[in-house]
Amino acid sequence: MKITITAKPKKVSRFPARSAAMTIAMTLCAITAAFCQRAPEFQNQFASPLASTVSSPLPPKENALITEIPIPTSRPGLGTVTGKALHLTGQPYQGAELFLATVLPSENESDTVLYGLDANSAPKAYRQASGGFVFVNVPAGTYVLVAWNPVTSFVITNQTGEAVEVTVEANEIRDLGELFISP
Numbered sequence: 571m572k573i574t575i576t577a578k579p580k581k582v583s584r585f586p587a588r589s590a591a592m593t594i595a596m597t598l599c600a601i602t603a604a605f606c607q608r609a610p611e612f613q614n615q616f617a618s619p620l621a622s623t624v625s626s627p628l629p630p631k632e633n634a635l636i637t638e639i640p641i642p643t644s645r646p647g648l649g650t651v652t653g654k655a656l657h658l659t660g661q662p663y664q665g666a667e668l669f670l671a672t673v674l675p676s677e678n679e680s681d682t683v684l685y686g687l688d689a690n691s692a693p694k695a696y697r698q699a700s701g702g703f704v705f706v707n708v709p710a711g712t713y714v715l716v717a718w719n720p721v722t723s724f725v726i727t728n729q730t731g732e733a734v735e736v737t738v739e740a741n742e743i744r745d746l747g748e749l750f751i752s753p
Contacts, residue, residue: 644707649738651693651705653746662701663717663751669694670705670713670736671725683733685714685725710740717751726751
């Protein structure tokens with residue numbers, strides 16, 4: 571008995587481990603690349619929304635200062651403080667934010683006077699470009715005027731060197747007039 575074994579040549583694939591899903595993915599990539607190369611007019615059709623410019627419906631903000639402030643009415647039981655902050659040169663003072671710091675009570679009058687200021691909760695002034703300012707909804711009490719910025723702060727003094735102290739009464743408007751500030 572004679573047995574003959576004949577070997578049939580096997581089909582050899584260039585990518586023997588390639589699955590059907592991988593073949594489809596590679597075909598789609600090739601088609602996409604070919605499309606982008608052949609149709610450059612479609613390349614920028616789907617641009618990122620971050621690349622576009624969007625205009626705001628609001629007017630541009632040139633300066634954080636309000637040009638004119640009518641004296642607003644504080645809520646019932648609260649006071650209002652107004653005035654004008656100027657440099658010694660007569661120009662509007664723009665170097666810092668204005669706050670009202672609370673005068674802290676002391677046991678006797680010979681003690682050093684202390685002031686408390688928390689920039690997150692203290693009354694803060696609305697300011698005009700001309701130097702005018704207004705504090706609204708100020709609780710009744712005794713305060714000093716403080717110029718504050720992230721680098722420094724100081725109590726504003728009058729011509730005699732004394733702190734500008736303000737006593738606020740409920741439902742009252744206190745006008746401090748013109749204050750000349752030297753930083």
